[in-house]
Amino acid sequence: MFEALKAQPADKILALMQKFREDPRSDKIDLGVGVYKNAEGVTPVMRAIKAAEHQLWETQISKAYVGLAGDPAYADAMIKLILADTVERGNIAAAATPGGTGAVRQAFELIKIANPSARVFVSDPTWPNHISILNYLGIETVTYRYFDRTTCGVNFDAMMSDLKTAVKGDVVLLHGCCHNPTGANLNAVQWQEVIDLLNARGLVPMIDIAYQGFGDGLEEDAVGVRMVAAGTPECLIAASCSKNFGIYRERTGLLMMVSNDAASQKLNQGTLAFLNRQNYSFPPDHGARLVTMILNDDALRADWAAELEEVRLGMLGLRQGLADELQRLSGSDRFGFLAQHRGMFSLLGTTPELVEKLRADNGIYMVGDSRMNIAGLNADTIPILAKAIIDAGI
Numbered sequence: 371m372f373e374a375l376k377a378q379p380a381d382k383i384l385a386l387m388q389k390f391r392e393d394p395r396s397d398k399i400d401l402g403v404g405v406y407k408n409a410e411g412v413t414p415v416m417r418a419i420k421a422a423e424h425q426l427w428e429t430q431i432s433k434a435y436v437g438l439a440g441d442p443a444y445a446d447a448m449i450k451l452i453l454a455d456t457v458e459r460g461n462i463a464a465a466a467t468p469g470g471t472g473a474v475r476q477a478f479e480l481i482k483i484a485n486p487s488a489r490v491f492v493s494d495p496t497w498p499n500h501i502s503i504l505n506y507l508g509i510e511t512v513t514y515r516y517f518d519r520t521t522c523g524v525n526f527d528a529m530m531s532d533l534k535t536a537v538k539g540d541v542v543l544l545h546g547c548c549h550n551p552t553g554a555n556l557n558a559v560q561w562q563e564v565i566d567l568l569n570a571r572g573l574v575p576m577i578d579i580a581y582q583g584f585g586d587g588l589e590e591d592a593v594g595v596r597m598v599a600a601g602t603p604e605c606l607i608a609a610s611c612s613k614n615f616g617i618y619r620e621r622t623g624l625l626m627m628v629s630n631d632a633a634s635q636k637l638n639q640g641t642l643a644f645l646n647r648q649n650y651s652f653p654p655d656h657g658a659r660l661v662t663m664i665l666n667d668d669a670l671r672a673d674w675a676a677e678l679e680e681v682r683l684g685m686l687g688l689r690q691g692l693a694d695e696l697q698r699l700s701g702s703d704r705f706g707f708l709a710q711h712r713g714m715f716s717l718l719g720t721t722p723e724l725v726e727k728l729r730a731d732n733g734i735y736m737v738g739d740s741r742m743n744i745a746g747l748n749a750d751t752i753p754i755l756a757k758a759i760i761d762a763g764i
Contacts, residue, residue: 382498383737390735398733399751401742404550406584406613406681406714409748416616418674422663430659435652438643440466440624444658447665448624451588452579452609456596462628463638465646466653469621470580470610471499476625476645477576477606478507481541483641490541490576491533493517495717495739497550497578500543512536517552519719522707524554530567538572544598546579546607547591548713551741555585555712561594565601575602580610583678584685585712588614604629611661613714614678620657685714688747695756705759714745720764732758 386402405413439445445464453462467473481488490509492500493516504511514532518525533542544564549555556564568575575598582591598605604627611622627638646653664670689709696705708716718725718740728734734755736742747755 386735386737389729393733393735395733397754399735399746399755401734401736401744401746401755403746404714404743405618406616406745407743408684411746411748413618414616416674416677418664418670418677419615419617419660421673422660422667422670425663426659436466436655438646438652439464439639440653440658441655441662443666444662445624445626447662448609448611449626451665452582452592452607452626453596453599453628454589454592456600457628458632460632460635461630462626463635463642464624464626465639465642466655466658467608467623467625467646468650468654469612470578470608470623472621472650472653473608473610473623473625474500474578475503476642476649477608478503478509479645479649480606480625480627480641481574481576482507482509485539488539488541488574489536490543491536491573492543493529493545493549495551496543496545500578512540514542516549517554517717517719522552522554522717522719523710524556524560526556526560526563530563533564533567533573534571536571536573539574541574541576541606542568543576543578544594546577546582546595548581548585548715550580550713551715551717551737551739553711553713553716553744554707556594558593558597561597562601565598568598568602574604574606576606576608578608581613581713582609583614583675584682584714587682588675588678599628603631611657615657615661615664615674617657617660620660621654622657622661685744688744688752689716691749691752692744692747692756695752696759699756699760708744714743715741716744717741718759718764724762724764727762728758731762734758 390400407413444466449462467476489512490504491512491514494513501511515525515528577595579595585591607626609624612618664674693705693709697703720740722738725736725738725740
């Protein structure tokens with residue numbers, strides 16, 4: 371049987387990480403992997419996480435399973451963080467998942483069993499694993515234009531034009547904030563126009579929110595998600611705690627089903643529990659437990675929010691520093707978009723050939739579509755990157 375297996379395409383980001391590790395140059399710069407790193411190149415354990423882990427170690431008396439959907443207290447805390455009071459809690463079904471990727475996968479599984487003919491519209495570009503999972507599940511994928519490579523902002527008119535080709539029952543996948551890979555986001559007016567189109571055409575929104583707190587702030591980054599949840603009959607929300615709590619390896623995520631019909635919540639909740647049972651049964655709890663403790667403890671939450679704000683402001687400083695240095699070297703403001711983008715990523719909008727030139731000539735590693743992780747920079751490497759970009763003719 372095994373001899374019939376075929377080699378699967380390598381993950382481009384993982385392959386890039388391997389190339390970086392094998393590069394002997396001491397001045398190489400890693401802007402590829404999508405993980406937050408501080409100025410020392412370390413992904414730190416946040417202070418509040420350390421404190422919560424210490425409390426948990428002292429007080430936890432059992433490692434028995436939690437429910438199929440995870441601890442309800444975790445769902446309550448995350449729903450409050452993301453949606454605040456915009457939707458009645460009784461209208462929301464939720465299940466813990468192994469990371470944000472697990473939430474995305476379960477959402478796609480849910481779409482497939484709820485409406486096998488549904489197409490999923492995804493932005494061009496989007497996080498590559500969105501399309502990979504959809505293809506694996508045999509769900510038809512349609513791209514909508516999103517990134518304007520001339521302005522390096524959102525091509526909103528083209529986006530709306532493409533979404534008007536969707537038909538009732540199709541799903542539109544949106545990024546809640548800090549769009550991956552572009553860093554270009556919708557504003558509140560544009561979010562409302564998208565909501566109006568979704569409702570007019572009977573489309574189902576699905577939101578992937580993985581970077582709340584990395585863009586304009588915890589509350590500000592949730593504006594679009596809250597508008598969609600409150601303004602549409604139903605939606606799916608896949609959330610991740612990997613970035614804003616720094617617990618990547620704990621695989622902590624949540625899938626939410628939001629409906630304006632409270633009577634359907636029991637069925638929805640049962641469906642999410644069923645999906646978990648078919649996949650991994652009981653979700654991991656350690657990360658979810660820590661998140662719950664932090665969000666429900668005033669002191670821990672304040673410390674977590676303060677450190678997250680330090681991270682956010684640090685990335686904004688790196689963005690501004692890079693934009694300023696590129697302006698100084700080029701005598702042009704054509705790279706000003708870097709300071710306007712939000713989150714860890716920006717898309718330079720250049721060619722794979724020039725990205726490869728940066729790697730070959732300067733040891734600068736970024737994904738072939740020119741996505742770079744701003745958090746991979748520091749004060750010392752900003753001038754190096756800026757000079758390399760100008761020298762490469764980007």
